[in-house]
Amino acid sequence: MSTSIKTINGLFPMNRKYSISLNSSLLLIFFACSSYYPQAYNSENPRTSIDAPNLLILGNVQDAGSPHMGCDKLCCRELFKNPDKTRMVVSIGISDPIANMCWMIEATPDFPRQAKILKEHCNGYEKEYPNGIFLTHAHIGHYSGLMYLGKESMNSSGVPIYAMTRMKGFLIQNGPWSQLVHTNNIKISNIDHEQILKLSENISIQPFLVPHRDEFSETVGYKIIGPNKSALFIPDIDKWSKWNLNLAEEIEEVDYAFIDGTFFDNKEINNRSISEIPHPFVIETMELFKNHPLNVKNKIHFIHLNHTNPLLDSNSLQTKEVISEGFNIARQSQIFKL
Numbered sequence: 001m002s003t004s005i006k007t008i009n010g011l012f013p014m015n016r017k018y019s020i021s022l023n024s025s026l027l028l029i030f031f032a033c034s035s036y037y038p039q040a041y042n043s044e045n046p047r048t049s050i051d052a053p054n055l056l057i058l059g060n061v062q063d064a065g066s067p068h069m070g071c072d073k074l075c076c077r078e079l080f081k082n083p084d085k086t087r088m089v090v091s092i093g094i095s096d097p098i099a100n101m102c103w104m105i106e107a108t109p110d111f112p113r114q115a116k117i118l119k120e121h122c123n124g125y126e127k128e129y130p131n132g133i134f135l136t137h138a139h140i141g142h143y144s145g146l147m148y149l150g151k152e153s154m155n156s157s158g159v160p161i162y163a164m165t166r167m168k169g170f171l172i173q174n175g176p177w178s179q180l181v182h183t184n185n186i187k188i189s190n191i192d193h194e195q196i197l198k199l200s201e202n203i204s205i206q207p208f209l210v211p212h213r214d215e216f217s218e219t220v221g222y223k224i225i226g227p228n229k230s231a232l233f234i235p236d237i238d239k240w241s242k243w244n245l246n247l248a249e250e251i252e253e254v255d256y257a258f259i260d261g262t263f264f265d266n267k268e269i270n271n272r273s274i275s276e277i278p279h280p281f282v283i284e285t286m287e288l289f290k291n292h293p294l295n296v297k298n299k300i301h302f303i304h305l306n307h308t309n310p311l312l313d314s315n316s317l318q319t320k321e322v323i324s325e326g327f328n329i330a331r332q333s334q335i336f337k338l
Contacts, residue, residue, distance in 0.1 A: 053096045053202045053226045053338040055256070056121050058104070058114040059088035060303045060330045061312070062141065062262055068307035075308050086332040087312065089141045090235045090304045092258065093118040093130070094224060094338075099200040104130045105222060105233060107161075111145025112153075117333075132160040134191075134205065136235060138170050138217035146177060149185045161188045162197070164207065167217035191220075202227050203338065210234055211242040213278065223254065226338020231256040235304040238278040240288065248292065251299055258330050259285070261302025261311060264318050268308040282311065282318075286325055297326035305329075 066087040067076035079087070089108035095118070096102070102122040108114065119125055129149065136142050149156040163171065168188050171177040180186045191197065196206045204225040212219035221234035232250060237260050240247045251257045262279040282302055289297055302311060302322070310316040311329050322329060 050095070050121075050335060050337075051097055053098065054094075055224065055231060055336040055338060056093035056095060056118060057258075057303075057330050057332055057334045057336075058091035058093050058117060059106075059108060059110055060305055060332060061087050061089050062304055062306040062309075064089075064141065064307065066305075066307040066312060071307060073308065075312075088114060088332060092224075092233055093121065094199070094203060094205075095122045096200045096202050097122065097124075098202055100124055101131045101200050103132045103134065103199060103205075105134045106136060106142045106235075107133050107145035108141050109144055111148050114145075121335075128154065129156060129159050132162055132199070134207070134222060135161065135163045135167055136221070137212060137214070137219040138167055139213075139236070142235075143167075143171075143177075146171075146180060146186065150176070150180050151183060151185070156185050158184055158187045161186045162191050162207075163188055164191055164193070164209075164218050164220055166214075167220075170216050196225070210237045212236050212238050224338065229255040229336075229338050231258065231336065231338070233303075234259045236260055236262075237280065240280050240285070248289065248296070251296060255299060256301060256336055257299050258301045258303045260304055261285070261329070262304050262306050262309070264309050264311060268306060282309075282322065286322070286327060289327075290325075294326045298328065301328040301330040303330040 067079035067083070071077075088110040089106075091104060091106040091108050091110070091114050093114070094103040094105070100122070102118055102125055104114070104118060115129055118130060119128060133146075146161070148154055149159055161171075168190055171186075171188060172181050181188065191207045193209050194206060196204050198204045206223040206225065207220045208223065210219050210221045219236055221232065221237075224231045224233065230253075232254050235258070237243060247259075260279055261282045264282045266281060285300070285302075289300065305312050310318040311322060313319060314329075314331075319329060
């Protein structure tokens with residue numbers, strides 16, 4: 001990826017370039033020790049705050065959530081009776097406690113809870129919404145949470161939203177989202193392919209295009225760059241082979257990769273054509289990396305899991321298979337140091 005750089009609102013001078021380097025010999029130690037915090041964050045009983053820039057998993061489920069409307073399969077039946085509060089739609093929080101700032105990628109149907117969790121995670125942060133919200137694309141689970149910023153709910157003022165050109169146009173030109181713009185509930189800034197935006201002195205973010213069902217907008221992935229570590233976030237893509245970049249090479253450049261794990265295999269889609277809902281199967285991604293060293297596999301965290309995906313069940317055979325092969329599954333409230 002190229003590395004053109006832009007500041008957010010011109011607040012931070014560009015006095016250095018970011019280079020993303022890895023010491024591969026330390027990666028196994030890195031995953032075995034303190035680079036991420038596997039314990040859950042409970043907003044009702046907050047843990048000691050993290051004093052270094054970090055990522056927080058705010059959700060790992062596909063757009064429609066779990067349980068899924070209209071589903072009477074075993075994967076959802078009991079959840080309608082006894083919901084699992086940890087099953088929220090895919091979103092990532094970014095925190096810089098040094099600057100007392102935080103950001104969110106995606107505005108999901110679970111946005112109110114996720115915003116509250118992020119605020120309490122960012123100890124001392126006073127606003128009810130983050131310093132900025134970055135959007136990937138115009139599918140329901142990734143932007144519809146913006147509705148809670150409108151006058152029927154929070155009636156916010158000028159919440160910064162970051163989106164590429166088509167996504168920005170979609171929000172401006174279509175109601176009810178256009179109302180958020182006209183009443184200044186949100187303020188949309190345009191972001192460009194592969195242009196690095198400096199969020200604070202410690203954290204930058206780089207959007208990039210990926211191939212997906214782009215009915216109403218382009219689809220964006222993000223590279224999040226911290227002072228010591230970096231991460232990829234690609235919750236939606238059609239197939240890795242359709243991307244003009246090599247996934248393995250991109251993952252080798254970062255420390256964590258939160259990537260599309262929507263379906264474990266084709267058994268989940270029954271008779272439905274994958275061309276209607278294209279995603280790489282988890283087993284395809286695992287096959288793609290089968291000959292890579294363990295320290296590369298360890299970077300991969302499957303996210304954006306469909307309600308049918310057995311990886312949502314931490315005790316399933318498929319979960320055990322993924323873990324035994326050296327891969328990971330993103331879980332609600334995991335924290336990763338940047």
